[in-house]
Amino acid sequence: MASRDECTTIVRQLWPYLDGALPDAMQARVVAHLEGCVNCRSHFDYEREFLAAVRNAGASGDFEPLRARVLSALADQGFTTS
Amino acid sequence: MTLASRELLPPVVATAGVSAPPESVDPGRDADFARVALPLLPTIARVAGSLARDRADADDLVQETFLKAFRHWHTFVPGSDCKRWLAAICRNTFFAQRARQRWVTAVGDDMELETFAAVHLHKLARDRGVEDVFARLDVGPAIREAIDALDAPFRDVVLLVDVEEFRYEEAADVLGIPVGTVRSRLYRARRQLQASLVDYAFDAGFSSVRRPPPALTAANTSGVPHGKS
Numbered sequence: 442m443a444s445r446d447e448c449t450t451i452v453r454q455l456w457p458y459l460d461g462a463l464p465d466a467m468q469a470r471v472v473a474h475l476e477g478c479v480n481c482r483s484h485f486d487y488e489r490e491f492l493a494a495v496r497n498a499g500a501s502g503d504f505e506p507l508r509a510r511v512l513s514a515l516a517d518q519g520f521t522t523s
Numbered sequence: 524m525t526l527a528s529r530e531l532l533p534p535v536v537a538t539a540g541v542s543a544p545p546e547s548v549d550p551g552r553d554a555d556f557a558r559v560a561l562p563l564l565p566t567i568a569r570v571a572g573s574l575a576r577d578r579a580d581a582d583d584l585v586q587e588t589f590l591k592a593f594r595h596w597h598t599f600v601p602g603s604d605c606k607r608w609l610a611a612i613c614r615n616t617f618f619a620q621r622a623r624q625r626w627v628t629a630v631g632d633d634m635e636l637e638t639f640a641a642v643h644l645h646k647l648a649r650d651r652g653v654e655d656v657f658a659r660l661d662v663g664p665a666i667r668e669a670i671d672a673l674d675a676p677f678r679d680v681v682l683l684v685d686v687e688e689f690r691y692e693e694a695a696d697v698l699g700i701p702v703g704t705v706r707s708r709l710y711r712a713r714r715q716l717q718a719s720l721v722d723y724a725f726d727a728g729f730s731s732v733r734r735p736p737p738a739l740t741a742a743n744t745s746g747v748p749h750g751k752s
Contacts, residue, residue, distance in 0.1 A: 455638050456710055460684070462691055487645045490657040491717060492685060498666035499686030504565045507582055511564060511589050520593055521553050 447474060448481055459489055556596050559605050560589070566687050570610050570697055573679035574617045584620075588613040610689075610697050618699075637710035644717045652730035653721060660729050662720060669719040677712035680705050685713075 451474045457463045458471045475482045512522070568585050575581040591612050592599075599608055648654045656662060670678055683694040684705070691709075695702045724730070 452642055453635055453638055455641065456634075456706075456713070460691070484642050484645050487648070487654065488641060491713075491720075494657050494662050495666055495670075495681065495685045495713075495716065496688070498663040499670060499682060500565075501663065501667075502565060502568075504568060507568060507585060508561075508564055510582070511561075511586050514586050514590055515593055518590060518593055520556070522557055 448478060451475070451478070451481055452484065455485060455488060459485070459492060552596060555601075556593055560592055560596070560599075560609060563606055563609055564589070566606055567609050567613055569682045569687055570613050571617070573682060573698060574614065576675075584613060584617055587616050587620075591616060606687075606689075607693060610693070614697050614699070634707050634710050637707070637714050640714045641710070641717065644714065644721060648717075648721045648724075651721060651725045653724040656720065656724040656729060660724060660727075662724070665720060665723045666716065669716045669723075672719070673712055673715060677708050677715070680709045681712045681716070684709055 451471055454463060454467060454471050458468065463471065475485060512520075564585065567588055568581065571581040571584040571588070572578075575584050588609060592609055599605065645654070648656070670681055673681065679698060680694055683689045683697060684691065689697065691702050691705050695705045698705070
């Protein structure tokens with residue numbers, strides 16, 4: 442069973458781990474710990490789902506008017522779409 | 524501007540007074556630009572939105588960015604990171620056009636505290652029976668509303684890192700702030716968003732936890748079945 446101290450150390454790395462910002466050695470340490478610690482894995486899974494929800498929510502948006510404007514300006518510069 | 528950030532500038536914006544290239548005879552230029560650069564318009568729109576404080580100014584900045592990128596497309600190295608290249612053009616165009624208001628935001632540097640706060644919020648969500656809210660509920664509108672409610676410095680880092688998937692260093696380059704500031708603002712913003720989501724899900728009735736029954740008292744236990752007079 443993982444020690445409480447190790448869980449504390451791993452949880453400190455939660456955001457950098459999910460952001461892919463950990464050095465390789467710590468990345469490997471987190472992965473190994475999560476394989477054996479249900480409690481920490483539940484925290485990481487929840488936060489991973491949260492970040493996916495934020496990414497999906499923020500990715501929506503109507504950019505067509507702006508895209509049309511940019512294409513028109515580019516066309517004035519000689520840009521053509523075949 | 525630090526030496527490191529200057530090294531990240533695309534050559535076209537690192538050289539003052541560069542003249543426009545002669546008309547390209549490469550028929551594939553426009554097709555390459557359309558294929559590689561134009562799909563990044565939403566991304567650059569968000570970058571511009573994080574720099575300019577006004578929607579109209581942001582749209583102007585996007586247009587100018589793509590015009591510059593098109594004029595200097597011959598300097599883009601095929602296969603390299605076009606998102607980063609365009610973001611650098613956008614940022615440098617912004618700084619060339621106007622002075623940037625420096626945000627003075629009292630941001631605590633305790634990223635560790637914010638990380639543990641996230642764990643606490645997970646436990647809170649579990650206790651309130653809304654832990655599986657992402658699977659059971661379309662939280663998109665609530666998240667968008669919560670992002671819009673964030674103060675601008677926090678909203679900017681969320682849009683760049685969590686939505687557009689910039690790395691910490693790339694977001695720092697775009698915003699002109701230290702990487703540590705990106706991380707601390709980002710972690711705090713995430714905590715605020717999570718707290719909003721937990722409240723939203725619980726208040727909207729999506730809790731899987733039944734409200735506890737009223738406490739048993741002498742008045743409601745005098746031989747009368749619970750709930751009936």
